[in-house]
Amino acid sequence: MKNLDCINALINCFTKLPGVGYKTAERYAYRIIEADKNWVDSFALALRDVKEKVKLCAICGNFAEIEKCGICERRIQNGVICVVKDPKDVIVIEKSGAFSGTYHVLHGVISPLEKKGPNDINLKSLITRVREENIKEVIIATNPDVEGEATANYIASLIKPSGIRVTRLAQGLALGTNLEYADEVTLGAAISNRVII
């Protein structure tokens, strides 16, 4: 005897979530069976809602429910754009409270392995913005990994000729960590990026 067809269909849906294998999906499905009907209904509704309502901001590419996202709608452009890989990076940087400009979301990075070139990410509109919005500085906040670095360098090579300042997030020791446990690459970066006190 196997699971009922409708249970299998649900397990199958759950396995498509990131990092969810068959056993985990089965646990999720059993929780749904035991759960309150109202909650399951609101879960199904939330799934459909997100798919219907979430659009991309026409300016920066961030998630938005209307044509413009909350940041492009409310914040005054101060001449600084922060370029990030994903919409969730916007939320992380906003939480830090250290940035007050607008964003540009690439929805990915250049990755030859995944066959993603410059045309497969939201890059063209960034170049247009830089040209039209009187931008003074572009901060590139992609991840400090191989693909993030390569993407940052590529974007810099496009923008720098027009004389605009292009910066990258500082790389060094994370605050509160112990020197002893820092990996050698990070430590190397921290030494070569040392600052005068």
Next chain:
Amino acid sequence: MKNLDCINALINCFTKLPGVGYKTAERYAYRIIEADKNWVDSFALALRDVKEKVKLCAICGNFAEIEKCGICERRIQNGVICVVKDPKDVIVIEKSGAFSGTYHVLHGVISPLEKKGPNDINLKSLITRVREENIKEVIIATNPDVEGEATANYIASLIKPSGIRVTRLAQGLALGTNLEYADEVTLGAAISNRVII
């Protein structure tokens, strides 16, 4: 800036699945946003479907789409009932191919810590079945932990007086394991349950 309301609602739903924290729920929600619309629709449908279609078998308490589950419907009662904690245990035992009787699903075990007594699990109908179905043996296949053992002993104390054989799954070394890595409790059980060869 925070996530959009509809994204938050979905994240909130995902956090109610077992073992899912906020960060994981956020990852799931972002996958849904990026996913194919048809898949999300079928996901929402599968959720509602499971909730509407899955019932409990009137005889054994296993999941069923009609009044009786597939096993109670098709299998001839051979006088042996296997008592398990959850519907998924039925599937696991069926996969082993070592049992050909019918099941009885308790939907939980007796657990004073969770304030679950004998009346909070599907026990009454088991006693009725034992009395009416001409049962020769009841195999109790609850988990070999404190609560599973306590529940097994309680059920045995109810059934044994009527002269029916009550058995418990054997406890010992798992097949393919190394003696060196067996925990002492399991090893102790394996020694006291040793069999003549």
